[in-house]
Amino acid sequence: MAGMTVSTPSNHYDAIVVGLGAVGAAALYQLAQRGGKRSTRVLGIDRFAPPHDRGSSHGESRITRLAIGEGDAYVPLVQRSHVIWRELEARTGRSIMTRTGGLILAPRDGATDHHGKPDFVRRTIASAERFGIEHQVLDAAGIRTRFPQFHLQGNEIGYFEPEFGFVRPEQAIAAQLEVARASGAEVHEGEPVIALEGGRGGGTGDQPVKVRTATATYTADRVVIAAGAWLPEFLGQAARDAWHREFEVYRQVMYWFDASEAAGDFTAGRMPIFIWMYGDGQEDYMYGFPSANAARPALKVATEQYTRTTSPEALVREVDTAEIKAMYQSRIAGRFPKIGGRAIDARACMYTVTRDRHFVIDTLPDAPRVLVVSACSGHGFKHSAGLGEAIAQRMLGESPTADLRAFAHRPASKDNQ
Numbered sequence: 461m462a463g464m465t466v467s468t469p470s471n472h473y474d475a476i477v478v479g480l481g482a483v484g485a486a487a488l489y490q491l492a493q494r495g496g497k498r499s500t501r502v503l504g505i506d507r508f509a510p511p512h513d514r515g516s517s518h519g520e521s522r523i524t525r526l527a528i529g530e531g532d533a534y535v536p537l538v539q540r541s542h543v544i545w546r547e548l549e550a551r552t553g554r555s556i557m558t559r560t561g562g563l564i565l566a567p568r569d570g571a572t573d574h575h576g577k578p579d580f581v582r583r584t585i586a587s588a589e590r591f592g593i594e595h596q597v598l599d600a601a602g603i604r605t606r607f608p609q610f611h612l613q614g615n616e617i618g619y620f621e622p623e624f625g626f627v628r629p630e631q632a633i634a635a636q637l638e639v640a641r642a643s644g645a646e647v648h649e650g651e652p653v654i655a656l657e658g659g660r661g662g663g664t665g666d667q668p669v670k671v672r673t674a675t676a677t678y679t680a681d682r683v684v685i686a687a688g689a690w691l692p693e694f695l696g697q698a699a700r701d702a703w704h705r706e707f708e709v710y711r712q713v714m715y716w717f718d719a720s721e722a723a724g725d726f727t728a729g730r731m732p733i734f735i736w737m738y739g740d741g742q743e744d745y746m747y748g749f750p751s752a753n754a755a756r757p758a759l760k761v762a763t764e765q766y767t768r769t770t771s772p773e774a775l776v777r778e779v780d781t782a783e784i785k786a787m788y789q790s791r792i793a794g795r796f797p798k799i800g801g802r803a804i805d806a807r808a809c810m811y812t813v814t815r816d817r818h819f820v821i822d823t824l825p826d827a828p829r830v831l832v833v834s835a836c837s838g839h840g841f842k843h844s845a846g847l848g849e850a851i852a853q854r855m856l857g858e859s860p861t862a863d864l865r866a867f868a869h870r871p872a873s874k875d876n877q
């Protein structure tokens with residue numbers, strides 16, 4: 461019948477993943493790996509063709525580190541991510557993760573906040589000690605000796621971790637989708653999911669979830685929603701209210717300043733990744749990377765802003781010259797004396813942020829077969845491969861390598877713990 465879509469047995473899947481960015485690609489890969497053994501049918505659907513630059517997983521590099529000042533529950537996730545990315549590199553021949561060493565810097569006497577956590581450097585040191593992660597604590601003189609690229613004030617404390625590195629987000633996503641497809645998963649690109657229906661039944665009942673796109677209707681026993689910045693819109697008002705208007709989307713900008721005049725100083729090996737809190741304000745902060753591309757030496761830097769919300773539709777993707785100039789003058793000049801004000805690239809991206817800056821991974825209140833995964837708040841990439849594994853294990857009833865209970869939806873009164 462014209463205009464109608466029908467769910468036939470061939471449209472039924474054991475699991476459907478909606479959104480194939482950092483988290484969804486990882487979940488699909490892990491589900492497909494397990495699919496062969498269980499004859500599991502798995503489908504991943506994305507509105508674009510991942511990896512793409514429309515969401516939160518583009519721009520050449522993401523920081524990864526093992527001691528996690530955001531909280532202990534994240535450490536097993538990132539530890540698994542590192543193992544999984546190395547396995548994927550061996551399997552696909554892609555370069556996904558580069559170890560560079562990295563430095564977290566803050567005023568020694570401040571209690572500077574990062575990702576909603578006060579005293580972030582000391583929290584990171586404590587995390588490293590609890591988990592036995594190799595690290596060194598440096599004073600300003602020690603930092604200057606090892607890393608003369610930084611112009612310090614003299615009152616800094618530095619946490620240095622040799623396992624810091626950067627992940628290439630586009631490569632990580634492409635590798636996981638490539639192996640997922642090769643392992644039997646179906647991937648539908650350019651097909652926005654427009655509605656979910658059903659899914660109540662506790663996982664054993666007779667109500668599979670209906671997943672409607674513009675061109676088809678599928679059914680699935682389990683659905684993962686990993687829609688990133690589209691999540692608030694996707695959940696709709698009712699779920700957002702039930703979840704206390706949990707998610708806000710913020711525009712963030714990444715800048716690449718030309719480093720060709722001092723290229724040797726800014727290559728991986730000489731230059732660490734850095735997270736630098738130089739004042740007490742939430743935005744007195746930047747982070748950056750050594751050159752990821754030898755043909756185009758650059759210092760990649762970015763900040764975080766939490767004052768103006770946006771949405772995927774409203775996001776201003778262009779970065780104008782006034783923004784570049786302001787970034788250079790307020791943060792780079794004076795802190796990296798060998799870097800001039802010429803930007804060779806600048807790109808906007810989105811953070812999807814919860815109020816306490818922690819992830820939310822939970823089933824929807826009225827649909828226990830639908831798992832929402834929001835690896836967000838600006839620190840999700842490093843955990844995404846480990847998260848994908850834990851999500852697949854949870855969906856298939858296996859015992860998890862990482863415990864996701866800390867990320868269950870939290871009532872408002874428990875925020876900011």
Ligand SMILES: Cc1cc2nc3c(=O)[nH]c(=O)nc-3n(C[C@H](O)[C@H](O)[C@H](O)COP(=O)(O)OP(=O)(O)OC[C@H]3O[C@@H](n4cnc5c(N)ncnc54)[C@H](O)[C@@H]3O)c2cc1C
Nearest residue numbers: 479481482483507515516517523653688690809840841842
């Ligand atoms: C500038 C910037 C810097 C960052 N730096 C770091 C860092 O250094 N370290 C770190 O660990 N993390 C970092 N992050 C955070 C990290 O990148 C994100 O947490 C992570 O990429 C989010 O992945 P995601 O899968 O949730 O979202 P995305 O990767 O955006 O994926 C969501 C996907 O869902 C799809 N989708 C949406 N709606 C639908 C629909 N209705 N139907 C079908 N498909 C749909 C989209 O097309 C998209 O592909 C940074 C983020 C930004 C923006």
